[in-house]
Amino acid sequence: MAATRKIALDAFGGDHCPFVEVEAAVLAARAGQEVILVGDRARLVPQLALLGISRYDGEDGITVHHASETITMEDTPSKVVRSKPDASMLVCFDLVRRGQAAAVVSAGNSGAMLACGLFRFGRLKGIDRPAIVSSFPRPKGGPCVLIDMGANVECKPINLVQFAVMGAIFSSTAHGKKPRVGVLSNGSEEGKGTDLTRAVHRLLSAHPSPAFSFHGYVEGKDFFKDTVDVIVTDGFTGNVALKVMEGTASGIVGFLRAAVMQTARTKLGGLILRPAFRALGEQLDPDSYGGAPLLGVDGVAIICHGGAGPKALAGGIRIAADYAARDLTPALRAAIGDHRELFAAAKREESPA
Amino acid sequence: MAATRKIALDAFGGDHCPFVEVEAAVLAARAGQEVILVGDRARLVPQLALLGISRYDGEDGITVHHASETITMEDTPSKVVRSKPDASMLVCFDLVRRGQAAAVVSAGNSGAMLACGLFRFGRLKGIDRPAIVSSFPRPKGGPCVLIDMGANVECKPINLVQFAVMGAIFSSTAHGKKPRVGVLSNGSEEGKGTDLTRAVHRLLSAHPSPAFSFHGYVEGKDFFKDTVDVIVTDGFTGNVALKVMEGTASGIVGFLRAAVMQTARTKLGGLILRPAFRALGEQLDPDSYGGAPLLGVDGVAIICHGGAGPKALAGGIRIAADYAARDLTPALRAAIGDHRELFAAAKREESPA
Known part of the structure; x- marks a missing residue:
């Protein structure tokens, strides 16, 4: 641009x-x-x-x-x-x-x-609603992508199906391999979920994608396992999930602090591990992830955490410059063309009751 | 019974x-x-x-x-x-x-x-849909109650309003103080959330309860803070949130293990802290919570984690015996009577689009 x-x-x-x-x-x-x-x-x-x-x-x-x-x-x-x-x-x-x-x-x-x-x-042609994509670190398997994490609180099947495609392109552009995509649900069986997730499960199962392999449903307990590379959900659930991750991480730090402060012995252990704990804290810090791109619009926009500190915001600026230089847009446009049948099928689905 | x-x-x-x-x-x-x-x-x-x-x-x-x-x-x-x-x-x-x-x-x-x-x-008279209630530990403020964590995937305002009342009675019976209740949302401002959460926010704000104080919206990042004692949500979001908590906790254990195994020095620290880590693991283990009661039916039923081990399931049996002996039902019946106006107002609300 x-x-x-x-x-x-x-x-x-x-x-x-x-x-x-x-x-x-x-x-x-x-x-x-x-x-x-x-x-x-x-x-x-x-x-x-x-x-x-x-x-x-x-x-x-x-x-x-x-x-x-x-x-x-x-x-x-x-x-x-x-x-x-x-x-x-x-x-x-x-x-x-x-x-x-x-x-x-x-x-x-x-x-x-x-x-x-x-x-x-403006929207990218062929995308009904843009979404916000966020990445989080895992012990194994590299970062995992979560889409949508807040832009679209109420979604239809077409939206989640398009999030799957955009999230997959985002993941493969960043990590260079064909990603595995899962739909977030309250159980792994096909019958679980809401009308919305079941429609999306059906659509992604029926239309194999050249851009990703569809894993089926994933649950919250799969977030840190190397099960999928992209987790697709509506913006309400995605936002809650992301913040529960943050809340749990800082809750555990609280428990850990209490455990270390118990006795002279545990305090010594804590002292020895302090640099390792600090490095871990930085690795898990949402601030270190800097920013979440808005995908599906014709331009680069990065959304940072409302409570982001200067370092995190500077990280967001760096990410923005990086995305602007790489420009995902041609890859997204090509993917939209490749998934025309899937999108058409999704639009034929009723919106959830 | x-x-x-x-x-x-x-x-x-x-x-x-x-x-x-x-x-x-x-x-x-x-x-x-x-x-x-x-x-x-x-x-x-x-x-x-x-x-x-x-x-x-x-x-x-x-x-x-x-x-x-x-x-x-x-x-x-x-x-x-x-x-x-x-x-x-x-x-x-x-x-x-x-x-x-x-x-x-x-x-x-x-x-x-x-x-x-x-x-x-059978349902308790005056309750439209029973719910599953789960508790989780926090560094400060005692356990927090999450309702519904899986029974009702698609909810109407009346359901969440009744979950608020049942969750509050459950919390006060267990902990003996008037609980603070929050509705799980994707932001703390009133305008956030879905049609469903906004209707519930409006209803609980307009009808002060004798059984609890209404805090407003809570976010995932509040889970481990001493902000509220009861978190109200639909069964889909509640189930996802609970499993994200579990997944994040075990993810962090994975990160922690990697941090401890880095050098001879960190391994020594880990060795010293091993008993404290083990105690922490037990404290956070969903197994140690044993089971989640089904509230709103006229009898005691405890739902345990599908992956529960023998100790956890034995814990569920102990909880079941405890609840059967205490019998929440009279307190729930009284609370249903006390909230007739709130429930009537909720039933006048349209179901979310």
């Missing part, structure tokens, strides 16, 4: 904006990545000054681009595009559309990101 | 039946709990003989009660009651109905447990 390598960063997205965003921009700029910080100039300039940055005309890697409005978590995503035309998030998408930036990064309202993506980038 | 203290154990429920069930019955009997093992006598008797048990007429704490059929995970729950009248699970419910046992325990098909409960025990 653009020859520029600059990344448009929504400076008023995350829970701790704009402090975290400004610091992330500085980190990225120091690492050689040009960033356009988008938001209220009067609030951004003093914040940059605190970090010793007095030029923001792009010369030192940072440009401030003014936007007078802000999208909050309370905003209704479908309305923001009309009601807040000068919102920092929306202006980021405008910059990409005009060729002034290569990709958007925001830690803001993910529903609003979806709406901005739809209205400013 | 019955003066007997005997527990009816479905000997053909779990993934490793009847070996695990027979061993669990022997463990329970040794601990002084009388058990009726229900299932194919010709397969149970030799299995008991292998464990040195030659009397199964109740004298040594174990009775074998023959049942010729078995319910599998592939069976359609709504059909088993008619199609398999002599199924071991169903016969357990018959024993309780006839006053020959105090409660049912099974590690089998949870949908079939629900169907058997509905057809043999």
Whole structure:
């Protein structure tokens, strides 16, 4: 879409904006990545000054681009595009559309990101609804992809079927092998699940894909096993699952801390293992994963965790630059063509009761 | 319902039946709990003989009660009651109905447990659909209750509202304080969630309960925080969430093992911490929680994990005996009366689109 390598960063997205965003921009700029910080100039300039940055005309890697409005978590995503035309998030998408930036990064309202993506980038032809894809680490088998993790709370079979194809292309582009795809359910037997998951199971079983092998249903207990490479679900379940993973991980750290602090002996063990624990914590930290791409729109947009710190957000900027350079779009377009029959069959299915 | 203290154990429920069930019955009997093992006598008797048990007429704490059929995970729950009248699970419910046992325990098909409960025990008057309630440990704040974790895959507002009331009574009976109740969603803001969760949020906000305080939405990341005592959700999401917790816990154990095995130094730390790790593993082990009661039917039925080992299943038997002795039913009946207005308002809500 653009020859520029600059990344448009929504400076008023995350829970701790704009402090975290400004610091992330500085980190990225120091690492050689040009960033356009988008938001209220009067609030951004003093914040940059605190970090010793007095030029923001792009010369030192940072440009401030003014936007007078802000999208909050309370905003209704479908309305923001009309009601807040000068919102920092929306202006980021405008910059990409005009060729002034290569990709958007925001830690803001993910529903609003979806709406901005739809209205400013447009859907990829043949995709009904874009989705947010997230990856998480596993002890064996490399990262696993979860799609959708929040963009589409209520889904039809066609949506999940398209998520399967997009997730598979995303996984194979990143990891270079034909992925195994599973549909998240409450049991592994075909009869389990909801009307929605059963329809998707039927469709993916009946239409073998050139892009992935269909495994069938997977359960939450399969997340960290090397069972599949892509887990397909609606945005409500995906979001709950992702946050349960995060919550469980930090819960276990709490239990572990209590176990280590019990006696002098266990404290010694804890002391010895401290570097290993720290490395483990970094490996599991959702922050280290940086950002989740919005797939199915005609442009690169990365959604970061609302609570992301500066390092995580800088990671999101790096991922955005990487995706913009690689451009998944041609592979996605080809896959959409390859799955025409599957998509047509899915559209013939009724939406779940 | 019955003066007997005997527990009816479905000997053909779990993934490793009847070996695990027979061993669990022997463990329970040794601990002084009388058990009726229900299932194919010709397969149970030799299995008991292998464990040195030659009397199964109740004298040594174990009775074998023959049942010729078995319910599998592939069976359609709504059909088993008619199609398999002599199924071991169903016969357990018959024993309780006839006053020959105090409660049912099974590690089998949870949908079939629900169907058997509905057809043999009947619903508590005023409850539309029973639910399965599960508890999990937290570093602080005591166990948290999750309802429904699998019985009702597709729910209406009235169902979740009733789950909130039943979960609250279950929690307060177990822990003696007025519980805080939250509805599981994909964000904490009121506008988040599905049509279903928004309707439930509205209803619980508009009708303050004498039995619990309503917190609003909770997310997966709140599971291990001391935010609420009861988490309300539909059976699909609840089942996925519970299994993601299990999967994440064992995934982290995998990461931890790899971290400990890295160097001689970390191995030493691991050796010192081994007893603490083991205690932690037991604390987190879903097996140690033994079983999940089916709430909203007029009788005690405990659903155990399909993969439960003998110790876990014996734990389920102990829990069943405990619940049968305590009998939640009067407290539930009183609560149903106290929430008539809330339930009436919920029934006026449309079912989600």
